[in-house]
Amino acid sequence: MKADRFITLDINEEGIRLASFVRHGPGRLELSVHGYAAFASGSGSGMTHEAVVATTLKRLLDETGVRARKARIAVDGKSVFSRVVKLPPVAPEKQAQTIRHEAVQNIPFPIDEVVWDFHVFDPAAAELEVLLVAAKSGLAEGLVLATAANGLAVEAVGAAPAALANAVRCGYPELTEPLLLADFGAESTNLVFIDGPRMFFRTLSVAGSAMPRLLQEVERSIAFFRTQQNGSAPQRVLLSGGEGDPDEIGSRLGLPVEIFDPLRKIEHDGTVADSACFGVLAGLAMQDAAPTAVQLDLAPESLRRERIMRRRRPLQVACVAIAALTGLVWLAGWRQTAALAGQEAGELSACIKTLEKAERRLVPLEARMAELESRAAVYQEAVARRIFWLKALAELRERLPDGMFVVESEALRNGRSVSGMRITVASYLDKEPEGGDAVVVLRDSLRESTLFNDESRVFKRPTKRLFFRSFVLDLFFREPLSQ
Structure with a gap:
């Protein structure tokens, strides 16, 4: 089986972390290349965030020499809204409609200004609990366009906290007790509570270096999870992000604390010095590796349209092939009929009618193909103009x-x-x-x-x-x- 190559991108406030993976088969994932590029000091002056991401990603791709062209990206935890809601008893065929109603009621932005998705914790439970996750459409659109400007095809857009949860569930399947993953960053901290099939996300605007204040916020978050979310008290803490002393944190929280290793189930050469920072990257890579993984899709409208065009492309090719084959059949039948002109006129008439019927069936298919090609041209032209401006800004910045x-x-x-x-x-x-x-x-x-x-x-x-x-x-x- 041909190896599947793809990259994952963790785009946060400080810079971009990249990892390139090779999937050799079910359950076997290898880390081949990785790298990190910080946003240049003062990069926000005169440039949009989208342009900053595009130019920084180009530099990172050049430095690492990554060959994979498929990418999975995640929206940073500070830019993600999440909430756990309970559904009223409804028939299965009305669940999607009910979940959308809950999303409109709970997401604090107009629903047409966000990209959102949901995850049902336990579909077999008597009372369904659903995790709602949303991000602003413009932010997700900008990340997709900045990635596409570097020649990468975006396969999935996830959320950083959900990716961290997947990294725990896929990397530590033996842990069944309630636990807390604390991902300490330079400007913010992601907290991921995992309690059986349930989970809860909270992002704190406190850097990992501000440990006394941060631990106070962690204690408050644990209390909130237990009282407001009816969660179980964590029995273990996993530290991610490279910040914090396990002994100090364990002494303050009264819990066993260990450094999180998101690469423990992924093959690598053993030289990754900052593996604790790979939680989001590993979670994106393993999101389809286990049935317990959280499947979220925060793809903006432009990416959804592109996916539809990709799915329809084989149908368009098949329609063209059918048209060509039918034409050849018609031509062959005509020649054979001409050579056998002595046969009865009734056989000739029946053959012609059959071919004409097939030709009439092709007419609407050809019209539909022309319509799809016209729509695709409009989208492609709009994307090309936007990518052109990104390239112009990137060229200007480099010089x-x-x-x-x-x-x-x-x-x-x-x-x-x-x-x-x-x-x-x-x-x-x-x-x-x-x-x-x-x-x-x-x-x-x-x-x-x-x-x-x-x-x-x-x-x-x-x-x-x-x-x-x-x-x-x-x-x-x-x-x-x-x-």
């Missing part, structure tokens, strides 16, 4: 020297097309090299780019301030962008 940053940008329009972009750049005087014009150097560097042509020019000469100066460049694309 900006140290000490320069983009303050403002706008499109240069020429009729119904965009001929380029006008950018306002600020430059720290103490960072500019002596003996040369940094503005001209930047302009010439951009002219050598594959995106901007030689007509790119300085629109407004530098305006000097106390410690910096600003200037404006008009950058013209080699190929205008149609609207």
Whole structure:
């Protein structure tokens, strides 16, 4: 069986962690490549979060040399809303409608502004409990587009807390007692309570380094889980994220504490120094490896449409093949009938009628294919324009020297097309090299780019301030962008 290669991405507040996996068969998963890239200091200035993610991911892919083209990503815990609800007794065929009603009532955003999914803890229970998980549509859309801009096909969009729960359930199947996974990050902490088939997520805006305050919040969360969620008290704590002293935490909570190893069921070369930080990556990789895993799909609308087009593609190819085959059959039948012109006219008439009937059946199929191709062209063009702007911003960022940053940008329009972009750049005087014009150097560097042509020019000469100066460049694309 051919090995299945894919990557998982943990995109959080500090940067992007990547892992490339190879699935050799059922139950056998191998970690082949991994890496981490932090967001550049001040990367949010003049760039959208989507562009920052896209450029950082490109750098990480270049550094690791990953070959896999399929990706699974997760929305960070701070950006995820989750709630456990109990369903009233309803008929099985009305469960989906009831769950949607609960989602509309409990998710604190308009339902058409979020992507959401649910997980039923125990489908056989007399009283069903459902975990609702949601994230803002724009955030999920941006992560998908930033990933696609680097040539990756997004297979799944999950939630970081759910991925951590999957890493525990798949990596520690022998643990059956109630437990708490504490994933300490540089800016926030994910708490995942696992109690049999039930689970509960809470994300604290407290860094793992602020241990005294963090442990107070952990104690409050344990009390909340027990009193408000009717959960069992954790009997064990697993530490993830690389922060915290197990002895100190165990002494404060009065519980056995151990370092979480999300790779214990995954093959690797043993040189992974920060394996405790791989919880989200491993959980995304193992989300379809066990029946107890949480299956969540936070895919935005654009990705759902793309999946539909992928599923319909084989049908379109089959329709074309049927049309061609039917045409060949018709031609062969016609030639044979002409050669046997002496046969009875009734046989010839019946054959022609059969072929005409088959041809009439193909007409609506061909019309449907044309309609699908027209719709696909619209989506592909919209994605191409968005990816083009991401590439333009990434190219610009790579060519900006140290000490320069983009303050403002706008499109240069020429009729119904965009001929380029006008950018306002600020430059720290103490960072500019002596003996040369940094503005001209930047302009010439951009002219050598594959995106901007030689007509790119300085629109407004530098305006000097106390410690910096600003200037404006008009950058013209080699190929205008149609609207």
